[in-house]
Amino acid sequence: LPKHERSFYFACVTEKGERTKELILDGAVxxxxxxxxxxxxxxxxxxxxxxxxxxxxxxFGSKEDLQVQTxxxxxxxxxDVVMRPALKAPAGEARLRRLFxxxxxxxxxxxxxxxxxxxxxxxxxxxxxxxARDRLAFHQRTWLETIARVVRSGQEAGAFRRDAxxxxxxxxxxxxxxxxxxxxxxxxxxxxxxLAHAALDRLIDGVRVRS
Amino acid sequence: LPKHERSFYFACVTEKGERTKELILDGAVxxxxxxxxxxxxxxxxxxxxxxxxxxxxxxFGSKEDLQVQTxxxxxxxxxDVVMRPALKAPAGEARLRRLFxxxxxxxxxxxxxxxxxxxxxxxxxxxxxxxARDRLAFHQRTWLETIARVVRSGQEAGAFRRDAxxxxxxxxxxxxxxxxxxxxxxxxxxxxxxLAHAALDRLIDGVRVRS
Numbered sequence: 570l571p572k573h574e575r576s577f578y579f580a581c582v583t584e585k586g587e588r589t590k591e592l593i594l595d596g597a598v599x600x601x602x603x604x605x606x607x608x609x610x611x612x613x614x615x616x617x618x619x620x621x622x623x624x625x626x627x628x629f630g631s632k633e634d635l636q637v638q639t640x641x642x643x644x645x646x647x648x649d650v651v652m653r654p655a656l657k658a659p660a661g662e663a664r665l666r667r668l669f670x671x672x673x674x675x676x677x678x679x680x681x682x683x684x685x686x687x688x689x690x691x692x693x694x695x696x697x698x699x700x701a702r703d704r705l706a707f708h709q710r711t712w713l714e715t716i717a718r719v720v721r722s723g724q725e726a727g728a729f730r731r732d733a734x735x736x737x738x739x740x741x742x743x744x745x746x747x748x749x750x751x752x753x754x755x756x757x758x759x760x761x762x763x764l765a766h767a768a769l770d771r772l773i774d775g776v777r778v779r780s
Numbered sequence: 781l782p783k784h785e786r787s788f789y790f791a792c793v794t795e796k797g798e799r800t801k802e803l804i805l806d807g808a809v810x811x812x813x814x815x816x817x818x819x820x821x822x823x824x825x826x827x828x829x830x831x832x833x834x835x836x837x838x839x840f841g842s843k844e845d846l847q848v849q850t851x852x853x854x855x856x857x858x859x860d861v862v863m864r865p866a867l868k869a870p871a872g873e874a875r876l877r878r879l880f881x882x883x884x885x886x887x888x889x890x891x892x893x894x895x896x897x898x899x900x901x902x903x904x905x906x907x908x909x910x911x912a913r914d915r916l917a918f919h920q921r922t923w924l925e926t927i928a929r930v931v932r933s934g935q936e937a938g939a940f941r942r943d944a945x946x947x948x949x950x951x952x953x954x955x956x957x958x959x960x961x962x963x964x965x966x967x968x969x970x971x972x973x974x975l976a977h978a979a980l981d982r983l984i985d986g987v988r989v990r991s
Contacts, residue, residue: 603907605816683907692900695965696814696893706966713967740975741982744959748951751958754906755917756924764951771952771986 590628593618594642595679597635601643602681606636606690606701636701643686644708646679652715661728662773664719665742669769672746673762684754687712688747713739720776733776741772801839804829805853806890808846812854813892817847817901817912847912854897855919857890863926872939873984875930876953880980883957884973895965898923899958924950931987944987952983 596618601609610632615622629635651671658667676685683689687708694702717735724731745768752761807829812820821843826833840846862882869878887896894900898919905913928946935942956979963972 605818605904607816684903689903691962691966692895692903693816695895695962702966709962710967734978736971737975737978740959740963741956741979743962744955744979745952747958747962748955751902751906751920751954752951755902755913756921760947764948767945767948768952768955775982 591642593620593625593628594639595646597639598643598646598686599680599682601636601639601683602676602686602689603683605693606639606686607693607697609636609639611635633700637704640686640690640701640704640708643679644711647675647687647708647712650678651675655719660719660726661723662777665716665723665773666769668716668719669742669746669765673749673765684750688750713743716742723776728778729776730778738772738776742769745769745772802853804831804836804839805850806857808850809854809857809897810891810893812847812850812894813887813897813900814894816904817850817897818904820847820850822846844911848915851897851901851912851915851919854890855922858886858898858919858923861889862886866930871930871937872934873988876927876934876984877980879927879930880953880957880976884960884976895961899961924954927953934987939989940987941989949983949987953980956980956983 593614597609597614600614600617604613611625611629612622614620614635615625625635629638651668655664655668655671658664675681681689687705690701690705691709694705713736716739720729720733720735720738723729724733724735745765748768749761749765752758752764758764804825808820808825811825811828815824822836822840823833825831825846826836836846840849862879866875866879866882869875886892892900898916901912901916902920905916924947927950931940931944931946931949934940935944935946956976959979960972960976963969963975969975
């Protein structure tokens with residue numbers, strides 16, 4: 570677009586506004602990982618980011634709206650640093666392992682000092698009906714479906730057994746990452762990663778096509 | 781003890797006091813399963829149980845003390861309804877399966893409307909150093925060790941392979957129950973229990989001594 574066009578001006582303003590909002594939401598993801606989504610209020614976020622509360626109210630109508638947008642932003646970042654890069658690995662074992670490794674790393678890559686925001690929110694929201702709970706469930710289902718799709722692509726590539734149930738593999742995959750999170754973060758078990766990898770090996774062993 | 785002895789009188793009073801405290805803590809377990817341990821305050825508990833705040837302060841010096849005692853009471857009940865009954869099943873597969881079934885049922889047996897208090901507290905406390913976090917970690921370690929001990933007794937009974945790593949089995953066992961909790965409570969996945977059982981079957985298959 571030529572610089573003198575009004576539309577270019579508006580595009581820039583909109584882009585800048587979107588970027589600001591993204592930065593605010595990145596702060597919200599960081600904060601929610603520590604305080605939980607219930608602890609994430611507009612007031613607390615304003616304090617953290619040294620912004621005015623009224624400025625934040627312009628972006629988020631309510632605490633619930635902030636929670637939903639924070640989960641959406643986290644999912645966007647998760648897709649950026651976990652899902653999309655993993656899909657570049659060859660279908661089958663390599664892709665499934667890559668998905669696991671990137672999933673373990675993501676609370677460091679997209680800074681979440683209190684650990685994965687999704688894991689941190691499950692226990693909090695599972696019995697609180699409302700838009701935030703629905704959104705969290707949606708993103709968790711998407712994650713399970715992504716893993717199942719990676720299993721299916723491995724089956725299509727002839728790497729995984731055709732009779733393996735992708736939903737079963739996805740469920741066990743998530744179980745391994747949940748217990749890793751518990752052992753690593755709560756128990757500080759030095760064997761946490763080793764146990765997780767052994768479990769993943771066993772999971773993959775069960776679906777691998779023997780040559 | 782004869783009824784006219786003073787020691788009998790004191791024994792009754794003490795027993796009654798202990799029973800009262802247990803009932804208060806059962807209420808605290810119930811409440812914490814819904815609100816989280818951070819949401820469990822002496823004020824909120826007093827309201828729930830229709831008791832005076834000052835009466836509760838006589839039992840618990842601080843919110844932290846209440847959190848710790850609530851976790852301890854939950855662990856006591858968990859031992860009553862999960863650990864001890866499971867140990868009555870024959871060593872090996874039956875005992876390990878019983879432990880899993882009773883673990884799935886326990887938030888209904890010892891009423892926790894928001895689901896297992898331990899699972900509900902992990903994400904909340906894992907980054908909050910203090911006595912409640914230490915207590916939760918202690919009880920989670922005890923749980924993992926109990927599962928590992930059940931695996932070991934199965935090995936001693938000749939049911940499970942000697943080269944199986946009890947800590948590995950315990951970790952995967954907990955992973956299966958964590959993802960079951962997520963699928964059941966958050967996603968309301970109708971396949972949640974089926975997937976958990978298939979995962980447990982696969983776990984047991986891997987350690988079973990083939991005859």
